[in-house]
Amino acid sequence: MIFKNIYIESDVKEHDFTKNILRSLKATEYQEIDKIENYWGKVKKPYLQKRDTLNLFIGEKKGALIKKAPHAYGFSSEPHYYFIHAYNCIYECQYCYLQGYFNSPDIVLFTNHHDIINQMKNITDEVGPCWFHAGEYSDSLALSHLTNEWPLYWKFFENNPDAKLELRTKSSNIKAIEKLTPLENVCVTFSLSDAKNAKNFDLKTPPIETRLKAIKKLVDSGFRIGIHYDPIVYHPDYLKTYKEITDKLKDILPDGQLSYISLGVVRFTKEVYNQVKQNYPQSKISHQPFIKSFDGKVRYTRPLRSKILNEIKQQLIDAQYLPEKIYLCMED
Amino acid sequence: MQLLVFAHRAEAQIFLKKLPYRWVSTPFGGYYQGDHTAILLTGEGLQNATESLSSLLSFLGDQISEVINLGVCGALDESIPPNTIYSLRTAYCENEFKSFSTDQGKEALDCFSARQRITHKMDKKRLSVFAPLVDREVWAIGSVCKRFQKSWRAYKIVSDIAATETMCGEIYQDAAFYSQELYQFYEKNVSQWVSTQVAGSREKLPDKLEKQGFYFTFSQRNLLKNLFEKYSILNDVSEKKFLDSRLVQELKKQKIKPKLKSEKLLHALYAELFPLQQEIVEKLEQIKNNLKKENIHFEYDRTLESPLVNFQIDVSQPTTLTSVPLQEIQKQLGG
Numbered sequence: 330m331i332f333k334n335i336y337i338e339s340d341v342k343e344h345d346f347t348k349n350i351l352r353s354l355k356a357t358e359y360q361e362i363d364k365i366e367n368y369w370g371k372v373k374k375p376y377l378q379k380r381d382t383l384n385l386f387i388g389e390k391k392g393a394l395i396k397k398a399p400h401a402y403g404f405s406s407e408p409h410y411y412f413i414h415a416y417n418c419i420y421e422c423q424y425c426y427l428q429g430y431f432n433s434p435d436i437v438l439f440t441n442h443h444d445i446i447n448q449m450k451n452i453t454d455e456v457g458p459c460w461f462h463a464g465e466y467s468d469s470l471a472l473s474h475l476t477n478e479w480p481l482y483w484k485f486f487e488n489n490p491d492a493k494l495e496l497r498t499k500s501s502n503i504k505a506i507e508k509l510t511p512l513e514n515v516c517v518t519f520s521l522s523d524a525k526n527a528k529n530f531d532l533k534t535p536p537i538e539t540r541l542k543a544i545k546k547l548v549d550s551g552f553r554i555g556i557h558y559d560p561i562v563y564h565p566d567y568l569k570t571y572k573e574i575t576d577k578l579k580d581i582l583p584d585g586q587l588s589y590i591s592l593g594v595v596r597f598t599k600e601v602y603n604q605v606k607q608n609y610p611q612s613k614i615s616h617q618p619f620i621k622s623f624d625g626k627v628r629y630t631r632p633l634r635s636k637i638l639n640e641i642k643q644q645l646i647d648a649q650y651l652p653e654k655i656y657l658c659m660e661d
Numbered sequence: 662m663q664l665l666v667f668a669h670r671a672e673a674q675i676f677l678k679k680l681p682y683r684w685v686s687t688p689f690g691g692y693y694q695g696d697h698t699a700i701l702l703t704g705e706g707l708q709n710a711t712e713s714l715s716s717l718l719s720f721l722g723d724q725i726s727e728v729i730n731l732g733v734c735g736a737l738d739e740s741i742p743p744n745t746i747y748s749l750r751t752a753y754c755e756n757e758f759k760s761f762s763t764d765q766g767k768e769a770l771d772c773f774s775a776r777q778r779i780t781h782k783m784d785k786k787r788l789s790v791f792a793p794l795v796d797r798e799v800w801a802i803g804s805v806c807k808r809f810q811k812s813w814r815a816y817k818i819v820s821d822i823a824a825t826e827t828m829c830g831e832i833y834q835d836a837a838f839y840s841q842e843l844y845q846f847y848e849k850n851v852s853q854w855v856s857t858q859v860a861g862s863r864e865k866l867p868d869k870l871e872k873q874g875f876y877f878t879f880s881q882r883n884l885l886k887n888l889f890e891k892y893s894i895l896n897d898v899s900e901k902k903f904l905d906s907r908l909v910q911e912l913k914k915q916k917i918k919p920k921l922k923s924e925k926l927l928h929a930l931y932a933e934l935f936p937l938q939q940e941i942v943e944k945l946e947q948i949k950n951n952l953k954k955e956n957i958h959f960e961y962d963r964t965l966e967s968p969l970v971n972f973q974i975d976v977s978q979p980t981t982l983t984s985v986p987l988q989e990i991q992k993q994l995g996g
Contacts, residue, residue, distance in 0.1 A: 334790075336790060360786070360789075360790065362790065368790045368791070371758075371791075372753045372754075372757070372758055372759075372760055372791060373758055373759055373760045374751070374760065375751055375760065375762050378751070380767065381766075381767035382767075382771075432758070611894060612894075613894055613895055615894075616890065616891040616894045616895050617895075618891075618934060618935045618938065620964050620966055621966075622966050623966060623967070630937075630938055630964060630965045630966055631965055631966050631967075631968065631994065631995075631996070632937060632938070632941055632965050632993070632994055632995060632996035633937050633938070633996055635995045635996035636937065636995075636996030639996070
């Protein structure tokens with residue numbers, strides 16, 4: 330089992346969702362706790378302990394279930410929201426902001442999906458067409474074969490075409506969703522980087538080739554696909570290596586089934602950057618030519634950002650993807 | 662000198678018998694000094710450990726190279742066998758957000774420092790979510806070592822399962838056994854580690870370069886350290902390979918002052934690390950010099966982050982704004 334210990338809130342131990350996870354994990358032992366917040370993040374658990382002692386907490390999410398996304402977060406001018414159904418991720422990307430965002434790397438899975446869906450309904454009724462994103466605080470598909478929550482959401486999005494769903498992932502775990510009928514308003518988006526950066530920085534994630542195979546499978550089944558080239562990490566050969574991945578992508582993903590491609594260069598808040606340097610002092614990610622940029626974040630200089638983004642955007646246009654489907658994520 | 666920290670004298674008794682320590686009178690508790698190691702007895706609990714260790718490190722900080730905490734702990738996880746010695750990975754504490762970690766890997770266990778002895782099963786169950794071991798001092802030792810920038814480790818022998826029937830007196834009776842076990846473990850695993858650490862210390866890069874005709878000021882030494890660290894990691898270049906590189910060898914041969922050699926080396930390293938930035942700055946500097954001839958003063962953000970530039974023009978002098986290459990400046994700042 331990938332988890333060292335499992336902790337379950339007493340109130341949800343009989344919940345179908347909880348039982349389903351335990352069954353999928355073939356877990357026979359767990360410890361009952363009162364409330365997750367009395368333990369998880371209560372003390373600072375070092376991020377890299379996820380390598381050896383990753384724990385799982387199951388409980389009910391209190392407080393905000395859906396939050397408004399920041400400016401330049403998503404494609405199109407429609408309002409964007411992200412919803413919180415889990416915290417943390419089984420992968421270990423060296424640039425991941427979760428290492429400085431939460432005080433514990435332990436995974437939390439929330440059980441109150443019905444509450445999230447009710448709130449989605451209220452928001453859609455109020456604002457009209459809008460986007461809901463999964464994967465802000467966790468990978469939306471990595472554990473989906475255990476959690477199996479997406480059929481619930483599918484029903485809502487089938488009946489509410491104004492609401493759009495993005496499932497953001499770095500995994501190739503499409504078992505749970507490939508059984509579902511593709512919907513026009515549901516888009517599965519894959520974060521990709523060139524093979525060199527993926528190997529260096531995306532630890533424990535499926536190789537790029539495996540992710541491409543998963544994309545092809547979903548394309549063949551009729552799903553709408555989005556791509557995130559984000560974060561792009563500079564190295565002297567980046568143009569060559571990104572062209573290689575774009576060439577592979579154009580062979581399997583026709584523009585007709587592409588929802589959008591987002592481009593973003595690596596960036597950190599100061600706190601996250603300090604954590605990255607602490608966790609990966611010998612990694613190339615900790616020694617990039619960064620500066621403190623216009624919004625206080627740690628990034629490449631503006632000329633380098635512009636050069637990288639413009640050149641990769643041009644590669645995508647040369648590969649016959651429509652320019653209007655390409656957007657720059659979190660850039661002014 | 663390596664400092665061995667114990668809470669109780671009983672835990673340290675075999676160390677004090679076997680090694681040639683002498684008691685030193687200090688205002689901060691039991692302190693015993695040997696040739697290469699010293700022992701501090703702090704007394705039980707977080708407060709005692711904090712006070713004793715921080716006083717000692719304020720007093721003798723430069724002499725202490727590493728702090729090793731040794732002692733007895735309880736198990737919160739019932740599957741942990743008694744009388745086993747564990748190295749500790751991370752120390753947590755009740756009502757304290759911060760945690761302190763040693764450099765020990767996955768074979769090590771985490772430990773929770775409790776403010777009181779754990780006598781109730783409910784407390785044991787609650788704390789077991791945080792760590793499998795419990796003691797009374799290690800968090801304080803980690804905290805003080807972090808403040809004093811000392812490397813530290815901790816090794817604990819498990820005496821019993823917390824909140825069981827075991828009485829303190831029973832543990833005290835077995836103290837000689839625990840101390841003996843800790844001593845044997847220390848002799849076998851810990852003292853050898855220290856000797857390899859000492860053997861590993863070596864000459865620094867600026868010193869090596871200075872032997873080859875370079876000269877670095879204090880700030881240049883720091884700059885070299887930062888640039889070379891980036892350069893070596895980004896380009897997978899070892900220190901030896903760098904010293905043998907054409908860049909260093911050619912600079913070494915040049916008949917210029919040592920300080921100028923160092924400046925050229927730092928400049929070359931910077932250009933290697935930030936080629937685009939270097940190229941843009943050189944072009945903007947060229948534009949700046951050309952504009953100066955036209956009595957136009959041009960300034961830009963040296964980090965290249967801001968797209969705002971400033972021009973100062975003396976209107977009393979005959980000049981023309983058409984000589985300002987705005988498009989070229991925009992192109993450069995746009996990468």
